[in-house]
């Protein structure tokens with residue numbers, strides 16, 4: 001099994017392959033896209049494409065270099081460790097700049113992968129400023145790959161100097177194939193997980209494993225259905241599943257906002273619109289029962305409540321106030 005099989009994202013892979021096969025290896029890349037879309041996997045694919053001994057710009061998956069990368073054991077492919085709070089410390093990034101000038105030990109290039117830069121909210125700008133010189137004038141044997149959920153994490157000075165790749169969702173069928181082959185999921189669990197996580201394979205896996213995302217999907221679906229039937233009591237019940245748990249309430253509102261976003265998409269593009277949320281039926285119902293203005297205003301309301309949760313608003317008060325708004 002080739003561990004570098006990447007579903008979807010064909011145009012990004014082609015871009016990298018073309019650059020490498022023409023001898024114009026990218027030295028600085030950013031990969032952006034929401035959590036679960038496989039940014040780290042894509043970064044590892046790029047590293048393997050750069051270092052593969054076959055040299056075709058696509059990881060062969062069999063050579064020593066590819067095997068070491070897939071085992072996370074290649075001495076020339078490095079990532080800084082997350083600090084105690086799950087973010088990066090400035091002092092952990094500085095050594096990368098001094099280390100980058102030293103020649104690789106095993107392969108023809110060294111690759112530094114710095115994933116989830118947006119985790120380090122406080123130090124993200126400092127970190128990019130430290131890396132700026134390396135990104136501006138990278139040694140011939142060095143490549144730096146940064147990832148974050150959105151492009152807005154990156155400084156304009158960084159964005160103007162890097163190859164920028166957006167990780168995109170795959171099809172539901174590709175998600176299902178992945179879950180069956182790589183996670184060994186049975187057809188029933190696969191169908192359930194894909195109906196929730198859709199083309200975001202990371203989310204599908206999270207659903208299989210239970211926990212926050214799975215509970216969030218259940219709450220968001222109940223909320224959407226109660227909203228459609230204008231049942232205030234059911235709405236309150238749906239939201240109360242998350243009382244006392246800020247992460248769950250946030251997840252529920254984010255997922256409900258995605259259903260509303262899907263309903264707008266269906267309104268604009270018709271039934272063939274590509275949806276991404278966890279409840280396609282509810283999105284269709286909402287689309288048929290609300291004007292675009294109303295759906296947009298609902299979307300904005302949900303976003304403002306999510307911002308409120310992020311700034312530590314009380315969950316019980318949030319639930320009561322939101323429920324009143326939704327009615």
Ligand SMILES: [Zn+2]
Nearest residue numbers: 052060063066
């Ligand atoms: Zn290889």
